[in-house]
Amino acid sequence: MDQIKIGKFIAEMRKQQGLTQREFSELIGISDKTVSKWECGNGMPDVSLMQLLCDALKINLNELFSGEKLTDADYKKNAEKNIMELAKEKEEIKKNIVGGKVIGHALNIDLNVNTAHNTNTEFWNTIGSEFLGSTALPSYGGYITEDKLNLLGNLANKKVLEIGCGNGRSLKYVFDKGATDLWGIDISPNQVKRTKNFLALQGISAELKCAPMEDDCGIPTNYFDLVYSVYGIGWTTDLNKTFRQIYSYLKKDGVFIFNWSHPIHKCVSLENNKLIFSNSYFDEKWYSATMGDKKIMLSNRKLSTYINALADNGFMIEKLVEDNDEDLVNEEETEFSRKAKMLPVAFVIKARKM
Ligand SMILES: C[S@@+](CC[C@H](N)C(=O)[O-])C[C@H]1O[C@@H](n2cnc3c(N)ncnc32)[C@H](O)[C@@H]1O
Structure with missing residues (x-):
């Protein structure tokens, strides 16, 4: 079609x-x-x-x-x-849901890291934000907001790194909260350019790296108080490698906070006001889906996959948030908000380097 x-x-x-x-x-x-x-x-x-x-x-x-x-x-x-x-x-068909969007059909594929990186880079270089929108702090996406949770704590004079910095809005947020040493990494040259231009307009400087989050690209180790990511981590082709990298960047006691689409959200679609289970929660296969004239490559991961990968890489988990903020849910009357009244659509994890 x-x-x-x-x-x-x-x-x-x-x-x-x-x-x-x-x-x-x-x-x-x-x-x-x-x-x-x-x-x-x-x-x-x-x-x-x-x-x-x-x-x-x-x-x-x-x-x-x-x-x-x-x-x-x-x-x-x-x-x-x-x-x-x-x-x-x-x-x-596998009803494919990324963030709040149902994006059509997904075909199972075998992961080829280079192909996934090139495909996703092309998507984010061009139409990514137009199709998936951009989610920046204080929003963690779904109906979860930093304003209510205060997971970041006091950021005065903190060294922070954003994974998948997108258009730079979240870096501006942490700057406004007092962070003084800002770093960002993103695979897409155009996203890095967007971050750079946006921050420059605000008179904010940041160290930006254009590289896959999975790789060592010269980011200092044992350096950061906070590493965070808003809808970034799920794009990794290798969760363990990425968490290992992030662990190395953090100082002892440093904090890692990230969110992603809740895996249950992808399994269930709303049809005629009823939730229908359409995908298996256990399915972690890689898939390719088309948006506009571009493709993306992603995989679904269970919540336990994220949690076990954090634990395996030395993190201690301090908080798992999966509740939707009722006030935010009630602000709109959409399919997404109706679904959010019945199940989590996003999750946030706060973990610490031990
Ligand atoms: C949903 S956006 C999040 C960005 C940010 N929160 C915002 O609102 O603009 C995901 C970002 O991850 C980046 N990305 C995708 N795969 C990546 C990878 N393997 N390594 C680093 N960044 C990646 C994309 O280029 C994109 O900018």
Whole structure:
């Protein structure tokens, strides 16, 4: 299925019916954000909505799957092709959830570290933030906020390192809290440039490294009071190697804080207000998924995988946060917030170098 083509077709047919995104969304009982997501090619309508959507747009299902109006002659040919594609996708489908986003289909792959690094670098160099958004402190993503938890403690005159520094917003946050020696590492040259430019505009200087977090890239050892990462660690191709590196950067008693999407969140999708278990919690296979015209490569990891890797590398775990902040959840009425009322969507771990 060509999601981009289908998205453009939905937009075109909606306009032909003289409907705004809001009017169309009200007609089929979903949010206008969801309509906008489909129209950008970022996700497909749920099966339960498809007939309603086709009726509203005065098209048939075959035309929806084809992403174009069909003549009678094309109808049969396309119907057969679409049925074959649907059958194939059903075999390969794993509802793939990164952060708050459902990003379509995931294909299991064998991990090749270079390919994963190149693929993910290309994604973050280009459309990464546009598709996945950016999450910076005080938010840990999901519905968890540093403002309420105060995990970072007193940062006055602290030496801090961010893993996967993205666009630099979190480094600005720790600077504002008093940290004086700022470091960041990110695999994407463009993200490093974004961090550099953003911090320069604020008159903040930081030491930035463009390298994979798994590798030794000359970051000083036994040096940092705090190493942290907001939606960064899950991108590693080697959790043990990464935690070993991070352990080496920290001073004794130094703190490591990171968050990631909660692994249970990826297994369960919300359909018609019911949570449906669609992926195995135990599945840690690597997969590739397409967003827009780019790919990402990731794997899901169980919570115990993170915790055991920390313990194996000498960390003591001080806190595991998986509760959603009720005030934040109640601020919005989205599929994501409805899901967050029933299960954790992100987690944060605070660990210490012993
Ligand atoms: C979700 S973003 C988090 C960034 C930051 N919290 C923000 O809001 O901008 C993930 C970051 O990890 C980086 N990344 C992905 N794989 C990496 C790797 N193997 N080593 C270092 N950085 C990596 C990406 O380039 C991206 O900037």
